[in-house]
Amino acid sequence: AISPKAIVSDACASYSTLERLNRNVKPALDDLTRTTDFFSHYRVNLFHKKCPFWNDESGMCGNIACAVETLDNEEDIPLVWRASELGKLEGPRARHPGKSMQKAEPRRPLQGGLGENVGESCVVEYDDECDDRDYCAPEDESATSKGDYVSLLRNPERFTGYAGDGAKQVWDAIYRENCFQRSSFPHSAALGQDISPMGPAAMDFKAVIEAAGRQQVLEQQRQHNPLTPFVAKTGLEHEDECLEKRVFYRVISGMHASISTHLCWDFLNQTTGKWQPNLDCYINRLHKFPDRISNLYFNYALVTRAIAKLGPYLSKQQDYTFCVSDLDQDGVTRAKVMAVAEQAASVPEIFDENLMFKNGEGPSLKEDFRNRFRNVSRLMDCVGCDKCRLWGKLQTAGYGTALKILFEFDNNDKPQAPILKRTELVALFNTYGRLSNSMEALQKFRGMVEDIEAAN
Ligand code: FAD
Numbered sequence: 001a002i003s004p005k006a007i008v009s010d011a012c013a014s015y016s017t018l019e020r021l022n023r024n025v026k027p028a029l030d031d032l033t034r035t036t037d038f039f040s041h042y043r044v045n046l047f048h049k050k051c052p053f054w055n056d057e058s059g060m061c062g063n064i065a066c067a068v069e070t071l072d073n074e075e076d077i078p079l080v081w082r083a084s085e086l087g088k089l090e091g092p093r094a095r096h097p098g099k100s101m102q103k104a105e106p107r108r109p110l111q112g113g114l115g116e117n118v119g120e121s122c123v124v125e126y127d128d129e130c131d132d133r134d135y136c137a138p139e140d141e142s143a144t145s146k147g148d149y150v151s152l153l154r155n156p157e158r159f160t161g162y163a164g165d166g167a168k169q170v171w172d173a174i175y176r177e178n179c180f181q182r183s184s185f186p187h188s189a190a191l192g193q194d195i196s197p198m199g200p201a202a203m204d205f206k207a208v209i210e211a212a213g214r215q216q217v218l219e220q221q222r223q224h225n226p227l228t229p230f231v232a233k234t235g236l237e238h239e240d241e242c243l244e245k246r247v248f249y250r251v252i253s254g255m256h257a258s259i260s261t262h263l264c265w266d267f268l269n270q271t272t273g274k275w276q277p278n279l280d281c282y283i284n285r286l287h288k289f290p291d292r293i294s295n296l297y298f299n300y301a302l303v304t305r306a307i308a309k310l311g312p313y314l315s316k317q318q319d320y321t322f323c324v325s326d327l328d329q330d331g332v333t334r335a336k337v338m339a340v341a342e343q344a345a346s347v348p349e350i351f352d353e354n355l356m357f358k359n360g361e362g363p364s365l366k367e368d369f370r371n372r373f374r375n376v377s378r379l380m381d382c383v384g385c386d387k388c389r390l391w392g393k394l395q396t397a398g399y400g401t402a403l404k405i406l407f408e409f410d411n412n413d414k415p416q417a418p419i420l421k422r423t424e425l426v427a428l429f430n431t432y433g434r435l436s437n438s439m440e441a442l443q444k445f446r447g448m449v450e451d452i453e454a455a456n
Contacts (some may be wrong), residue, residue, distance in 0.1 A: 287449060
């Protein structure tokens with residue numbers, strides 16, 4: 001059990017402080033993510049990118065072999081409750097306007113449409129290239145692959161039945177990214193991947209071959225190939241690691257814990273067809289593993305700090321426009337963003353990013369850390385369920401944005417205004433929303449366990 005007064009390690013706040021903060025932030029955060037066009041629609045490339053690390057056809061949820069592991073007998077279950085159906089996206093989707101169209105007529109309505117009453121000027125993003133400081137995987141340069149605008153409200157993160165070897169392979173490869181080597185070594189997934197020889201990972205690979213000799217690299221490749229079996233580390237094994245490596249692990253594990261919390265909380269009872277919390281699911285995936293819950297709280301502290309740091313920049317009209325051709329909506333959205341950011345700033349010193357990448361091997365780890373995080377975001381293209389891929393991509397982009405704010409923007413007297421893309425802001429605030437929901441659900445689950453214990 002976790003004592004409420006205990007401090008969440010690597011953060012500067014107790015569990016109860018974070019829970020109190022969440023009670024204050026959540027109403028504003030729900031309002032922002034549920035009632036503004038800007039924050040309820042996400043532009044994502046879900047269907048045009050192949051898994052860059054392995055042939056993912058066997059991991060697709062439409063494949064019965066993936067679904068049968070979760071459901072006793074898929075064929076006995078009504079079609080609409082089957083994993084392949086639950087994982088599908090719902091609602092209208094609009095395509096990104098291509099580059100040529102942007103040049104010719106920048107504010108033309110979207111092909112495909114976003115649904116009634118959705119302000120396109122609050123949703124469409126034109127300049128969305130990644131830069132060197134990004135922790136997300138840069139999207140393809142070609143305009144056709146920029147993806148679709150998807151309603152997050154119509155596609156809630158919840159149980160989909162995606163499980164089995166496909167899901168396990170993705171999680172294993174994600175955790176394998178945590179096996180830091182010397183900073184000059186290429187990241188593990190990059191070593192085993194099948195990508196264009198011109199890609200950034202291939203460049204690293206070439207440099208290492210030159211520096212370390214082919215034999216040594218082949219040995220690294222053998223050890224870290226994503227297809228070799230992986231033994232998960234326990235939370236305790238990370239205690240001895242330096243802060244940077246620990247933070248990397250905690251971000252991933254906390255994200256995993258949040259996904260597990262959502263699927264346990266919004267679970268489909270396949271006997272009754274009702275969506276309801278599944279206490280066994282919570283006990284087996286979270287309650288028995290306090291370190292996973294601690295990592296989720298840690299992520300909450302980290303993202304809170306990033307939003308608090310970003311807040312002042314978003315407050316001024318000249319720094320960021322949310323809705324280009326709808327000034328009323330722009331003002332309303334900005335006010336809602338500020339309500340969240342002000343609450344986030346109400347607990348100062350919740351996480352100290354200045355301690356990272358400073359001492360010992362820290363400075364040399366920064367690039368490796370960023371490359372590894374990019375690989376985690378690339379791994380989302382290997383997730384074989386559309387809805388899971390949507391939320392997986394959004395959350396890795398959200399953490400990537402938080403890390404970028406914390407580690408790439410100066411804390412000098414005259415800090416540079418951070419330039420964030422629309423997708424980054426939407427991902428950041430919705431990732432915060434996911435964590436906020438998870439914390440509330442975890443408290444309710446804990447209450448259920450306590451009630452049962454009290455009754456016995
Ligand atoms: P998994 O959750 O698959 O975990 C695999 C192993 O990782 C565990 O055995 C354990 O050793 C370790 N582990 C588990 N949790 C943690 C943690 N927090 N920290 C460290 N180690 C841990 N399913 C849905 O129903 N809805 C979704 O929206 C959804 N989204 C997904 C998004 C992604 C990116 C991925 C990869 C999968 C998603 N899934 C989703 C599938 C879901 O996460 C599980 O993989 C699935 O439910 C099977 O669970 P499991 O019990 O086999 O363990």
